[in-house]
Amino acid sequence: MITKKRVLACILAIFLVFAACVVVDDVTVELNTYEYYDSDLPMLFYGYRIMCVSDFHNSFYPGQISKKINEEKPDVVLFLGDMTTLPKNNTDRFMELLDGIEIDVPIYGVLGNHEEFSERKDELIREFAGTKMKLLQNESVMLERDGASIKLVGVSDVDMEDDQAKDSWSLSQIREYLSKELDHSAFTILACHRSNLYPYLEDLDADLMLSGHMHGGVVRVPFFGGIFGQDGGLMPDYDAGLYQESNMALYVNRGCDFTLTKPRINNGPEIVQIILKK
Template structure:
């Protein structure tokens, strides 16, 4: 009887230890930030841009990592990127804190030039978005609204394109692909040939970006699939449903590469599992032929 009791107690203790370890793993996986480094090579890239780095930040959703987001700022300072690209959902429409978002961006601008496009949550802010928009511009952030700008580096240049989230259009999500196709066609009329980088919040429209011959796309929105399973990937993502095709990482089709950030914050589902928040550091290089 005593031996049976001891076995039961050991089993319960082992279960408690396992549950505690799992809980600590989940907590750590939600408050720590991963620095993901990606090299992108292309024979279309001007040789002068070899070594050009981009810090890609997406889906902050008003989250904070350390006081005043010091964890994020420390990574940015250490990496010292040439530009910082924000690909939408800087704020969360359900619990909006514009001041918190602006405080982070104000410090990020001091590290590197910042370029920003909207996500669906900015579209859902209503009149509050105008406040955010005006303040970002005052800080020197380049807010790209269906337009392109020239990036110059070591005497050469490439094009950086930014599109509004389709939720800003009257057609909304119902005709999102059509909206993006039309928008990119209009922008590309003004863009000369050369290497192009697109900032677009939604990765599920990769076909559109590929068909428009964009060289590099930076996107977010999918939150890494929220819960990630080993060897399978994300479980569920906005506008892609269960087991999304474009949840995180690098995708290449034809001459187009898309990098999808797992993002930093959460929205409806407040917890990530096996899916650490991340800042993606992208280095460009010339593909030698």
């Protein structure tokens, strides 16, 4: 005989199993690998691997992430912003992550909105300058391999919230810089924290934009994608994965933050290894 107590016990058991799965998913960093194909890629860069880490937010996974990076031995490591979290912007666990990277590869990073809006922004920039990570603030570097090269361009974050970014002065400055920098003399990767800036940059002459910011939409529903945008809206347009709406493709990292107030559901923390192919 099915009693009310048994029904409640079953419901409680299901809830506890679900909660346990969410917790395990939220504290286990997943390494995802994506192969990006582009006919403009120099043949000597075939198989070149870019390890992307986004939205770390000084979270609890420095050891997991550095271990995966050391095991995979990518050609370059790229931090895509929000290494810290407002308002304190502590850097202790991010510094632990950097110190844990033992392989000798170039490491680059760009600022995210949590650094851009911080009262400690200048102090953070000075702290990062003393590490093995080279911060790119509207700057470019050439990545070399066996005599061939490709360009990596990193841009600063805009100084406005998402719903105001389109008309911000800082976005116009980023576009002005990129219009001069991107001449397609080399295969070019653009590192930009906010994936939702893609519609305002996709007409420019880069091949691949790498971003984060959306945290995968926080809660992911099969066949629908992410639910929550960082601007408070629902069903964000560029929450995770690959997008191709122009000659410039976009790959969005789901990030690897952890917070009890905004648990990730069906959306565990990830780092992404992009393998360039043609």
